[in-house]
Amino acid sequence: GRARHGRVGMQSALFLAVRHSGRMERGSRRRSEPEEADKGRMKRTIIKDWKTKLSYFLQNSSSSNKRKSKKAGKHRNYFRPSPEEAQLWSEAFDELLANKYGLAAFRAFLKSEFCEENIEFWLACEDFKKTKSPQKLTSKAKKIYNDFIEKEAPKEINIDFQTKNLIAQNIQEATHTCFSAAQKRVYSLMENNSYPRFLESEFYQELCKKTPISRAAQGT
Numbered sequence: 001g002r003a004r005h006g007r008v009g010m011q012s013a014l015f016l017a018v019r020h021s022g023r024m025e026r027g028s029r030r031r032s033e034p035e036e037a038d039k040g041r042m043k044r045t046i047i048k049d050w051k052t053k054l055s056y057f058l059q060n061s062s063s064s065n066k067r068k069s070k071k072a073g074k075h076r077n078y079f080r081p082s083p084e085e086a087q088l089w090s091e092a093f094d095e096l097l098a099n100k101y102g103l104a105a106f107r108a109f110l111k112s113e114f115c116e117e118n119i120e121f122w123l124a125c126e127d128f129k130k131t132k133s134p135q136k137l138t139s140k141a142k143k144i145y146n147d148f149i150e151k152e153a154p155k156e157i158n159i160d161f162q163t164k165n166l167i168a169q170n171i172q173e174a175t176h177t178c179f180s181a182a183q184k185r186v187y188s189l190m191e192n193n194s195y196p197r198f199l200e201s202e203f204y205q206e207l208c209k210k211t212p213i214s215r216a217a218q219g220t
Contacts, residue, residue, distance in 0.1 A: 122186055128141065150164075
Protein backbone atom coordinates (compact mmCIF):
# COMPACT_ATOMS: atom_id res chain seq x y z
CA GLY A 1 0.00 0.00 0.00
CA ARG A 2 2.84 2.36 0.89
CA ALA A 3 4.58 1.78 -2.50
CA ARG A 4 1.37 2.47 -4.44
CA HIS A 5 0.76 5.63 -2.40
CA GLY A 6 4.35 6.72 -3.15
CA ARG A 7 3.83 6.18 -6.90
CA VAL A 8 0.62 8.24 -6.87
CA GLY A 9 2.42 10.98 -4.99
CA MET A 10 5.26 10.99 -7.56
CA GLN A 11 2.80 11.01 -10.47
CA SER A 12 0.89 13.98 -9.08
CA ALA A 13 4.18 15.81 -8.43
CA LEU A 14 5.27 15.13 -12.03
CA PHE A 15 1.89 16.26 -13.34
CA LEU A 16 2.19 19.52 -11.37
CA ALA A 17 5.75 20.06 -12.63
CA VAL A 18 4.67 19.57 -16.28
CA ARG A 19 1.73 21.95 -15.81
CA HIS A 20 4.03 24.49 -14.17
CA SER A 21 6.63 24.31 -16.96
CA GLY A 22 3.88 24.56 -19.57
CA ARG A 23 2.62 27.67 -17.84
CA MET A 24 6.14 29.09 -17.80
CA GLU A 25 6.63 28.37 -21.51
CA ARG A 26 3.36 30.08 -22.33
CA GLY A 27 4.38 33.00 -20.11
CA SER A 28 7.75 33.37 -21.80
CA ARG A 29 6.11 33.14 -25.23
CA ARG A 30 3.76 35.92 -24.22
CA ARG A 31 6.71 38.03 -23.05
CA SER A 32 8.61 37.68 -26.34
CA GLU A 33 5.74 39.07 -28.43
CA PRO A 34 6.53 42.78 -27.86
CA GLU A 35 10.19 42.11 -28.75
CA GLU A 36 10.44 45.19 -30.96
CA ALA A 37 9.30 47.44 -28.11
CA ASP A 38 11.90 45.83 -25.84
CA LYS A 39 14.60 46.39 -28.46
CA GLY A 40 13.61 50.04 -28.73
CA ARG A 41 13.74 50.41 -24.95
CA MET A 42 17.14 48.72 -24.82
CA LYS A 43 18.49 50.98 -27.58
CA ARG A 44 17.28 54.06 -25.68
CA THR A 45 18.89 52.78 -22.46
CA ILE A 46 22.23 52.13 -24.21
CA ILE A 47 22.23 55.61 -25.78
CA LYS A 48 21.21 57.22 -22.45
CA ASP A 49 24.01 55.35 -20.66
CA TRP A 50 26.46 56.54 -23.34
CA LYS A 51 25.33 60.15 -22.92
CA THR A 52 25.91 59.95 -19.15
CA LYS A 53 29.47 58.66 -19.70
CA LEU A 54 30.03 61.19 -22.48
CA SER A 55 29.04 64.19 -20.31
CA TYR A 56 31.35 62.85 -17.59
CA PHE A 57 34.33 62.73 -19.99
CA LEU A 58 33.53 66.17 -21.43
CA GLN A 59 33.39 67.72 -17.97
CA ASN A 60 36.53 65.97 -16.74
CA SER A 61 38.80 66.61 -19.72
CA SER A 62 42.38 67.63 -18.95
CA SER A 63 43.16 71.00 -17.36
CA SER A 64 45.09 72.12 -20.45
CA ASN A 65 41.89 71.71 -22.47
CA LYS A 66 40.02 73.75 -19.89
CA ARG A 67 42.51 76.58 -20.23
CA LYS A 68 42.18 76.58 -24.02
CA SER A 69 38.39 76.41 -23.86
CA LYS A 70 38.24 79.61 -21.80
CA LYS A 71 39.87 81.48 -24.68
CA ALA A 72 37.70 79.83 -27.32
CA GLY A 73 34.38 80.38 -25.51
CA LYS A 74 33.85 77.90 -22.73
CA HIS A 75 30.65 76.18 -23.80
CA ARG A 76 31.31 75.81 -27.51
CA ASN A 77 33.28 72.57 -27.03
CA TYR A 78 30.42 70.89 -25.20
CA PHE A 79 27.87 71.21 -28.01
CA ARG A 80 26.74 68.21 -29.98
CA PRO A 81 28.62 68.25 -33.31
CA SER A 82 26.83 68.76 -36.60
CA PRO A 83 26.19 65.56 -38.65
CA GLU A 84 28.83 66.77 -41.15
CA GLU A 85 31.39 67.18 -38.35
CA ALA A 86 30.57 63.74 -36.92
CA GLN A 87 30.89 62.18 -40.38
CA LEU A 88 34.47 63.51 -40.63
CA TRP A 89 35.43 61.17 -37.78
CA SER A 90 34.83 58.17 -40.04
CA GLU A 91 37.45 59.42 -42.53
CA ALA A 92 40.43 58.91 -40.20
CA PHE A 93 41.00 57.72 -36.64
CA ASP A 94 43.11 60.87 -36.03
CA GLU A 95 40.11 63.06 -36.96
CA LEU A 96 38.13 61.40 -34.16
CA LEU A 97 40.94 61.72 -31.57
CA ALA A 98 41.58 65.38 -32.46
CA ASN A 99 37.96 66.37 -31.75
CA LYS A 100 37.13 66.96 -28.08
CA TYR A 101 33.54 65.68 -28.35
CA GLY A 102 34.67 62.80 -30.59
CA LEU A 103 37.37 61.74 -28.13
CA ALA A 104 34.88 61.85 -25.22
CA ALA A 105 32.37 59.79 -27.27
CA PHE A 106 35.06 57.24 -28.14
CA ARG A 107 36.10 56.97 -24.47
CA ALA A 108 32.46 56.40 -23.47
CA PHE A 109 32.25 53.69 -26.14
CA LEU A 110 35.44 51.96 -24.90
CA LYS A 111 34.11 52.13 -21.33
CA SER A 112 30.97 50.32 -22.48
CA GLU A 113 33.24 47.66 -24.08
CA PHE A 114 35.37 47.41 -20.91
CA CYS A 115 38.63 48.34 -22.67
CA GLU A 116 38.97 52.04 -21.74
CA GLU A 117 42.54 51.40 -20.50
CA ASN A 118 43.72 51.64 -24.15
CA ILE A 119 42.57 55.22 -24.70
CA GLU A 120 43.61 56.22 -21.16
CA PHE A 121 47.13 54.89 -21.79
CA TRP A 122 47.28 56.68 -25.17
CA LEU A 123 46.20 59.97 -23.52
CA ALA A 124 48.72 59.50 -20.70
CA CYS A 125 51.47 59.03 -23.34
CA GLU A 126 50.37 62.17 -25.19
CA ASP A 127 50.58 64.14 -21.94
CA PHE A 128 53.94 62.50 -21.10
CA LYS A 129 55.49 63.60 -24.43
CA LYS A 130 54.62 67.23 -23.65
CA THR A 131 56.32 67.16 -20.21
CA LYS A 132 59.32 69.50 -20.06
CA SER A 133 60.77 69.02 -16.56
CA PRO A 134 63.14 65.97 -16.28
CA GLN A 135 61.95 65.34 -12.69
CA LYS A 136 58.32 65.31 -13.79
CA LEU A 137 59.25 63.07 -16.73
CA THR A 138 60.67 60.43 -14.37
CA SER A 139 57.74 60.56 -11.90
CA LYS A 140 55.16 60.44 -14.75
CA ALA A 141 57.01 57.54 -16.41
CA LYS A 142 56.87 55.55 -13.16
CA LYS A 143 53.17 56.33 -12.71
CA ILE A 144 52.37 55.22 -16.28
CA TYR A 145 54.39 52.05 -15.71
CA ASN A 146 52.57 51.30 -12.42
CA ASP A 147 49.12 52.07 -13.85
CA PHE A 148 49.33 50.42 -17.27
CA ILE A 149 52.45 48.31 -17.89
CA GLU A 150 53.53 46.15 -14.97
CA LYS A 151 52.00 42.71 -14.40
CA GLU A 152 48.64 42.97 -12.58
CA ALA A 153 48.60 46.77 -13.07
CA PRO A 154 45.11 48.22 -12.37
CA LYS A 155 44.69 49.23 -16.05
CA GLU A 156 47.10 46.72 -17.62
CA ILE A 157 47.32 47.06 -21.42
CA ASN A 158 47.78 44.14 -23.78
CA ILE A 159 51.38 44.41 -25.04
CA ASP A 160 54.11 41.81 -25.43
CA PHE A 161 56.56 40.81 -22.70
CA GLN A 162 59.66 42.18 -24.51
CA THR A 163 58.13 45.66 -24.86
CA LYS A 164 57.19 45.63 -21.16
CA ASN A 165 60.76 44.65 -20.19
CA LEU A 166 62.25 47.36 -22.39
CA ILE A 167 59.98 49.98 -20.76
CA ALA A 168 60.98 48.77 -17.27
CA GLN A 169 64.64 49.41 -18.20
CA ASN A 170 64.00 52.73 -19.97
CA ILE A 171 62.04 54.43 -17.19
CA GLN A 172 65.12 54.31 -14.91
CA GLU A 173 66.40 57.25 -17.00
CA ALA A 174 63.17 58.43 -18.56
CA THR A 175 63.16 60.09 -22.00
CA HIS A 176 60.22 61.24 -24.14
CA THR A 177 60.40 58.04 -26.23
CA CYS A 178 60.03 55.59 -23.28
CA PHE A 179 56.53 54.50 -24.30
CA SER A 180 56.67 55.06 -28.09
CA ALA A 181 56.54 51.37 -29.10
CA ALA A 182 53.74 50.58 -26.63
CA GLN A 183 51.75 53.65 -27.68
CA LYS A 184 52.00 52.67 -31.37
CA ARG A 185 50.83 49.15 -30.53
CA VAL A 186 47.82 50.41 -28.55
CA TYR A 187 46.96 52.99 -31.25
CA SER A 188 46.98 50.25 -33.89
CA LEU A 189 44.87 47.99 -31.65
CA MET A 190 42.24 50.73 -31.26
CA GLU A 191 42.33 51.74 -34.94
CA ASN A 192 41.81 48.18 -36.16
CA ASN A 193 39.34 46.91 -33.55
CA SER A 194 37.46 49.47 -31.45
CA TYR A 195 37.36 52.32 -34.01
CA PRO A 196 35.43 50.34 -36.71
CA ARG A 197 32.99 49.11 -34.02
CA PHE A 198 32.53 52.68 -32.76
CA LEU A 199 31.62 53.81 -36.31
CA GLU A 200 28.95 51.09 -36.47
CA SER A 201 27.51 51.88 -33.03
CA GLU A 202 23.99 53.23 -32.49
CA PHE A 203 25.38 56.29 -30.75
CA TYR A 204 27.67 57.31 -33.63
CA GLN A 205 24.97 56.58 -36.23
CA GLU A 206 22.61 58.84 -34.27
CA LEU A 207 25.18 61.68 -34.33
CA CYS A 208 25.47 61.39 -38.13
CA LYS A 209 21.71 61.56 -38.77
CA LYS A 210 20.53 64.72 -40.46
CA THR A 211 17.07 64.53 -38.86
CA PRO A 212 16.17 67.67 -36.90
CA ILE A 213 16.53 67.21 -33.14
CA SER A 214 14.65 69.02 -30.41
CA ARG A 215 16.19 72.22 -29.06
CA ALA A 216 16.48 70.64 -25.59
CA ALA A 217 18.73 67.87 -26.95
CA GLN A 218 21.05 70.19 -28.87
CA GLY A 219 23.24 70.90 -25.89
CA THR A 220 23.84 67.20 -25.13
